[in-house]
Amino acid sequence: MDQIDLHIPLGLSAALFVIGMAGVLTRKNALIVLMSIELMLNGVNLAFVALARQSQSVDGHIFAIFVMAVAAAEAAVGLALIILLFRNKVTVELDDLNLLKG
Amino acid sequence: MLWLIPALPLLGVVLLGLGNRRLSRVVAGSLASGMVGLSALLSFATLAKVIATHQAVSQTAYKWMDVGPLDVNIGFHVDPLAAVMICVVTGVGFLIHVYAIGYMDEDKDAESCWRFFAYLNLFIFAMLLLVMADNFLLMFVGWEGVGLCSYLLIGFWFENEAFAAAGKKAFVTNRVGDFSFVLGLVWLFWALGDQATIDFVQLQGVLQANPALVGGVGGFAVTGICLLLFGGATGKSAQIPLFIWLPDAMAGPTPVSALIHAATMVTSGIYMICRLNFLFAMSPVAMGAIALTGALTALLAATIAITQNDIKKVLAYSTVSQLGYMFMGVGIGAYTAGFFHVLTHAFFKALLFLGAGAIIHALHHEQDMRKMGGLRRHMRGTYWCFVAAFLAIIGVPGFSGFFSKDEILWLTFATPPEQIALFGPGFPLPTILWGIGVVTAALTAFYMSRMMFMTFAGEFRGHHAPHEAPKLMLLPLVALAVLSVVGGLINLPHWLHMPAIEGGLHHFMAPVFAGAAVRFDGVDPSLEIPLMVGTLVLIGASVALAYQLYVKSPAKAAAFAERFPRLHHGSQNKWYVDELYEAAIIGPILKLSTQVLHKVVDVRIIDGLVNGVAQLTLGMGRYYSRFIHVGQIQAYALAIAVGTAVMVLVYTVGV
Numbered sequence: 001m002d003q004i005d006l007h008i009p010l011g012l013s014a015a016l017f018v019i020g021m022a023g024v025l026t027r028k029n030a031l032i033v034l035m036s037i038e039l040m041l042n043g044v045n046l047a048f049v050a051l052a053r054q055s056q057s058v059d060g061h062i063f064a065i066f067v068m069a070v071a072a073a074e075a076a077v078g079l080a081l082i083i084l085l086f087r088n089k090v091t092v093e094l095d096d097l098n099l100l101k102g
Numbered sequence: 103m104l105w106l107i108p109a110l111p112l113l114g115v116v117l118l119g120l121g122n123r124r125l126s127r128v129v130a131g132s133l134a135s136g137m138v139g140l141s142a143l144l145s146f147a148t149l150a151k152v153i154a155t156h157q158a159v160s161q162t163a164y165k166w167m168d169v170g171p172l173d174v175n176i177g178f179h180v181d182p183l184a185a186v187m188i189c190v191v192t193g194v195g196f197l198i199h200v201y202a203i204g205y206m207d208e209d210k211d212a213e214s215c216w217r218f219f220a221y222l223n224l225f226i227f228a229m230l231l232l233v234m235a236d237n238f239l240l241m242f243v244g245w246e247g248v249g250l251c252s253y254l255l256i257g258f259w260f261e262n263e264a265f266a267a268a269g270k271k272a273f274v275t276n277r278v279g280d281f282s283f284v285l286g287l288v289w290l291f292w293a294l295g296d297q298a299t300i301d302f303v304q305l306q307g308v309l310q311a312n313p314a315l316v317g318g319v320g321g322f323a324v325t326g327i328c329l330l331l332f333g334g335a336t337g338k339s340a341q342i343p344l345f346i347w348l349p350d351a352m353a354g355p356t357p358v359s360a361l362i363h364a365a366t367m368v369t370s371g372i373y374m375i376c377r378l379n380f381l382f383a384m385s386p387v388a389m390g391a392i393a394l395t396g397a398l399t400a401l402l403a404a405t406i407a408i409t410q411n412d413i414k415k416v417l418a419y420s421t422v423s424q425l426g427y428m429f430m431g432v433g434i435g436a437y438t439a440g441f442f443h444v445l446t447h448a449f450f451k452a453l454l455f456l457g458a459g460a461i462i463h464a465l466h467h468e469q470d471m472r473k474m475g476g477l478r479r480h481m482r483g484t485y486w487c488f489v490a491a492f493l494a495i496i497g498v499p500g501f502s503g504f505f506s507k508d509e510i511l512w513l514t515f516a517t518p519p520e521q522i523a524l525f526g527p528g529f530p531l532p533t534i535l536w537g538i539g540v541v542t543a544a545l546t547a548f549y550m551s552r553m554m555f556m557t558f559a560g561e562f563r564g565h566h567a568p569h570e571a572p573k574l575m576l577l578p579l580v581a582l583a584v585l586s587v588v589g590g591l592i593n594l595p596h597w598l599h600m601p602a603i604e605g606g607l608h609h610f611m612a613p614v615f616a617g618a619a620v621r622f623d624g625v626d627p628s629l630e631i632p633l634m635v636g637t638l639v640l641i642g643a644s645v646a647l648a649y650q651l652y653v654k655s656p657a658k659a660a661a662f663a664e665r666f667p668r669l670h671h672g673s674q675n676k677w678y679v680d681e682l683y684e685a686a687i688i689g690p691i692l693k694l695s696t697q698v699l700h701k702v703v704d705v706r707i708i709d710g711l712v713n714g715v716a717q718l719t720l721g722m723g724r725y726y727s728r729f730i731h732v733g734q735i736q737a738y739a740l741a742i743a744v745g746t747a748v749m750v751l752v753y754t755v756g757v
Contacts, residue, residue: 024736024739025736025739025743026736033736094734094735094736095734097735098732098733098734100733100735100738
């Protein structure tokens with residue numbers, strides 16, 4: 001199997017991760033933050049599969065599938081949490097949710 | 103089988119502890135006596151072996167620790183000195199154990215008798231360690247062990263607060279001495295540098311090969327070391343300035359007073375100096391200080407003893423006084439004579455204490471001699487044993503005390519002044535010491551006669567009719583009486599001109615003291631007999647005076663006391679030494695402890711520091727949480743992201 005240039009997939013992976021992180025840190029809507037987290041996870045997944053292919057090992061592929069499964073579960077739990085949050089507070093704006101302080 | 107000698111009493115402690123209150127007085131006492139008895143048999147066998155082979159017996163029972171060049175072993179080395187000492191410890195110890203079975207028959211002690219005998223056995227174990235140890239560290243274990251047992255036994259009746267306090271006083275006073283002892287050991291160890299050893303035999307070799315390590319003969323280091331070690335001896339052996347605990351130690355049961363505070367433990371200071379004679383011989387100044395301290399203690403204690411009314415207090419001060427004699431003996435370099443007095447004193451003083459115990463037992467714990475009198479007719483057996491001890495302690499020719507005391511006095515007189523150069527070589531210190539010794543001998547005769555007459559002569563002045571001691575108590579008395587009478591035969595003086603039997607102990611001990619070159623040729627030897635006769639005349643006069651004052655016309659004694667009220671009160675109140683210490687040392691220390699160390703150093707500085715750190719953390723947390731702990735989840739996420747980024751950066755760039 002021929003070698004590929006790792007710069008392209010890893011660069012894309014880093015870009016996805018940083019875009020996702022920027023979303024997590026700056027967007028105020030909880031739904032969008034959740035979507036941004038998915039973006040970060042997919043950035044990591046891309047790095048996994050790229051490096052797995054480079055090193056001719058299936059470990060990275062397995063890990064990527066694990067991450068997808070966990071991400072699906074996380075999306076389900078996260079959306080459920082947001083629905084509950086909306087029922088209680090009638091908002092999904094993160095600025096209004098500041099109970100976690102001493 | 104050397105290790106069995108101390109191991110047997112230790113086994114006794116374990117068995118008594120396991121049996122505890124299930125054991126009755128007789129069972130516990132028999133077990134304890136049996137262990138010490140077996141130990142005594144082994145000790146005598148060891149002594150016989152040492153006599154027969156003229157060689158020390160050694161054994162390394164166990165390798166304790168091995169630190170770099172330093173080997174510390176549970177090792178025993180029984181040379182002639184130790185061989186005689188272990189026989190005294192176990193032999194007299196056995197007799198006193200047997201006696202104690204009879205003595206501890208009070209109902210209130212029935213439950214705790216096992217504890218009493220366990221402590222006694224533990225004491226014998228510790229004392230044997232002290233005596234048989236072949237190195238400083240093991241000796242120190244024994245040294246501390248006997249102090250602990252002394253404390254436990256003085257405070258045996260701890261329900262009585264005064265008794266418990268007496269135990270504490272003994273322990274604390276001994277700690278002062280022990281601290282000095284440790285300092286001496288550390289200094290010695292430090293001075294020896296890379297040749298340091300804690301083994302006595304090796305130490306002697308090192309010092310002989312290279313005396314310059316400790317500054318040579320008369321050097322500063324060796325003098326300091328010896329004085330510090332002697333400081334330890336003043337604590338354990340009740341000398342000025344640390345003698346104050348011994349009279350109070352009489353709070354313990356009388357067998358304890360006999361065993362620990364008369365016959366064995368208090369002589370461990372003298373034993374230590376004998377053991378280290380090669381070291382002490384290198385410092386004439388320290389030797390002079392020891393001899394002078396001994397002489398002054400002997401005199402001071404004797405002047406207190408003449409006015410005490412408590413029979414055990416008289417004996418306690420008498421013990422302090424006799425210990426002073428022993429220190430005078432070893433101080434002038436007459437190690438054998440000093441040790442000889444240790445032996446004879448162990449016999450007659452143990453006998454005196456046991457006799458006093460028999461009287462106290464018969465009078466239902468009455469110790470005041472003013473409430474005794476006339477006991478000669480009620481307690482014939484005790485009386486005759488007491489007479490033997492009395493004649494021995496005042497030094498009547500033929501009895502054991504005479505030989506040992508006379509030898510110390512004569513050798514003191516005959517010491518060349520430069521040998522004990524405390525105040526320079528020209529100062530006639532030996533003659534002064536001898537004078538103090540003779541005066542003390544006269545005082546000894548006086549107070550012992552006073553005690554004899556007050557307890558045994560005249561009419562009974564108490565309430566309960568006295569009864570003779572039971573056989574179990576009387577038999578040890580008789581055994582000790584025999585030893586008190588004939589004990590002097592082991593070291594007959596040379597002026598008897600019987601070369602075959604004279605100086606037995608001296609010849610036996612000679613190898614031990616070979617390292618210390620001492621001379622006793624300061625005066626004309628023909629003076630010995632006249633001086634001895636002079637001392638005897640003084641002693642006789644003292645007894646006669648006591649007879650006049652306490653039997654013939656008791657009114658005269660009271661009148662005499664009234665004519666010199668200051669002297670009388672001073673003596674009766676122990677020259678206010680306790681009060682002086684209280685005001686000069688204990689008071690200021692207490693004040694320093696409570697006012698400065700407690701209220702300032704402990705509360706303010708140490709507690710303040712600890713609490714301050716906690717307060718600071720709490721305050722900082724409260725203040726900064728306003729800015730950091732805002733509740734915005736994205737702020738936390740940002741912190742995590744930045745932190746991770748910094749860590750990754752540090753890891754990859756390797757800042």
